[in-house]
Amino acid sequence: MNIGLTGGIGSGKTTVAKIFELLGVPVYYADDAAKKIMNEDEELKDAIQRQFGEESYHNGELNSAYLSTKVFSDPLQLEILNSLVHPATIRDAATWMTRQKTSYTLKEAALIFESGSAEHLDYVIGVYAPAALRIKRAMDRNHLTREEVKQRMDKQLDEDMKMKLCDFIIYNDEQQLLIPQVIDLHKKLLDLSKERQHG
Ligand code: ATP
16 A cells, blocks of 8 residues: 655654654655656656756756756746656656555655645545744744745645645644654554455
8 A cells, every 4th residue: 555645845744754664664755766866867867958958967966056046936947847757756656665565655745746646646644734833844944034935835735725635634733742643543554454455
């Protein structure tokens, strides 16, 4: 069984993913994987260079500073880059998933619905935190201004809509304890996986 884990900037996706890892669940981190694939997949590298120019790579290494300036000011260019990178990452995740031996795996990704990745997953977990808390966490962690965080948030699907699309929600709002919620959901997912095997 393959499960997605998503949430907006600063919602706590990675924090939640680490708790699942402690329970023995293998986690695929889509952002990290995408960066690796952009440096290693020759077909993708060619496509990026054709679209954004030779300067996209320097000595074979992704020139992310250059690429960022190209895509962050132009939504169409960002969409084009995503349309190249997302399918390659979805393929890589699918191969990774088939290699895991556990009852279920997790794929952590901010853009799980936007990228089309959710269609390949059995369930999606959403990590919810109120916008004010997400902004504060992202400002503290990434040393960004409020405006910079808001700009990044605007590029993502509306949080309420995203949570409605999720099958399970974990509340990381500093009101409810995180670890017990993850343990409960882990038990539920193990049961669901058993039901699938026997049904
Ligand atoms: P992004 O998409 O921006 O990478 P994320 O959803 O993966 O973010 P995390 O990296 O898990 O979020 O959390 C963002 C920051 O908030 C981190 O510095 C993390 O330590 C902190 N944080 C997350 N959850 C909590 C919590 N319940 N209590 C205190 N700090 C938290």
